[in-house]
Amino acid sequence: xxxxxxxxxxxxxxxxxxxxxxxxxxxxxxxxxxxxxxxxxxxxxxxxxxxxxxxxxxxxxxxxxxxxxxxxxxxxxxxxxxxxxxxxxxxxxxxxxxxxxxxxxxxxxxxxxxxxxxxxxxxxxxxxxxxxxxxxxxxxxxxxxxxxxxxxxxxxxxxxxxxxxxxxxxxxxxxxxxxxxxxxxxxxxxxxxxxxxxxxxxxxxxxxxxxxxxxxxxxxxxxxxxxxxxxxxxxxxxxxx
Numbered sequence: 001x002x003x004x005x006x007x008x009x010x011x012x013x014x015x016x017x018x019x020x021x022x023x024x025x026x027x028x029x030x031x032x033x034x035x036x037x038x039x040x041x042x043x044x045x046x047x048x049x050x051x052x053x054x055x056x057x058x059x060x061x062x063x064x065x066x067x068x069x070x071x072x073x074x075x076x077x078x079x080x081x082x083x084x085x086x087x088x089x090x091x092x093x094x095x096x097x098x099x100x101x102x103x104x105x106x107x108x109x110x111x112x113x114x115x116x117x118x119x120x121x122x123x124x125x126x127x128x129x130x131x132x133x134x135x136x137x138x139x140x141x142x143x144x145x146x147x148x149x150x151x152x153x154x155x156x157x158x159x160x161x162x163x164x165x166x167x168x169x170x171x172x173x174x175x176x177x178x179x180x181x182x183x184x185x186x187x188x189x190x191x192x193x194x195x196x197x198x199x200x201x202x203x204x205x206x207x208x209x210x211x212x213x214x215x216x217x218x219x220x221x222x223x224x225x226x227x228x229x230x231x232x233x234x235x236x237x238x239x240x241x
Contacts, residue, residue, distance in 0.1 A: 004114045007180075007191045009071045014051060015160045016180070025109070026057050028221035032106075033061060035223060036137055036237075041085075042103040045131060047093055048111030052078035058106075059086040066099055094123040097131040104137040112142060113196040121196070122206055129210045129240060138212060138238040144219070144231050145197040148176055171197070200228070203236055212238035 007013050040062035046055040049067035051074050059065045068091035078088040105128045128138050158165045168179040178193040219231025
C-alpha cells in the first residue's frame with residue numbers, strides 16, 4: 001500500500017490538518033471561479049476532494065460538482081452532502097475519469113506529486129485532459145519548490161486535542177518528506193508524507209505533452225502574480241486546446 005492510501009484514510013490525518021483556514025480557501029475559490037468566468041451550472045471536478053468541503057462550497061456557488069478521492073473513508077463521509085448537482089466517487093487520479101466532459105477540473109491544496117514514477121504523474125494530466133470539454137480549464141494548485149526549500153522547518157510539535165504530533169521534515173533528492181509520529185491511547189503511530197518538488201518547468205512540460213496551454217501562474221490564494229523566490233504557492237491555470 002502506498003503511503004497516501006494508508007495515511008489519508010485515517011482519522012488522524014484529518015485531525016492533524018483540522019486547523020486549515022477554510023475562510024481563506026473559500027475566498028480563493030470565489031476569486032478563482034470569477035477570474036475564470038465560469039457561469040453558474042458549469043460542470044466541475046474537484047480532484048482529490050478529501051472530505052468534500054471545497055466541493056460543497058463550489059456547489060453552493062451554483063456549480064455542478066463531482067468530487068473524486070482515493071480514500072473510501074472520505075467518500076463515505078462526503079456522501080451525506082450529495083444532491084442533484086453534487087456527487088462523490090472513489091477514484092484514483094491516475095485512472096481515466098468515467099464521466100461526461102466537464103468545464104473545469106480543480107486539483108487544490110497540494111493534491112499532486114505523491115507518485116515516485118514520473119509516468120504516474122503524467123497519467124494525471126492525461127486523465128484530466130480527456131475529462132474536459134475543448135477550452136476547459138485545469139487548475140493545479142501546487143507548492144513552490146524554491147519557497148519550500150528556503151522555509152523548511154526541520155522539527156516541530158503540533159498539538160491537536162490531546163495528541164502531540166511530532167513532525168520531522170527533510171528534503172531528499174526531489175522530495176520533501178514529512179515524518180509524523182504520535183501516540184494515542186498508549187499506542188504509538190508512525191506515518192509519513194512524501195511530495196515531489198516539481199519545478200514550474202516540469203509541470204509545464206507534462207501539461208504541454210498532453211495538449212494543454214498554460215494561461216497563468218498565480219503565487220498565492222489572493223491570485224497575485226507568481227514570483228519564484230517569494231510566492232508560497234504555484235497555482236497553474238491550463239486550458240485544453
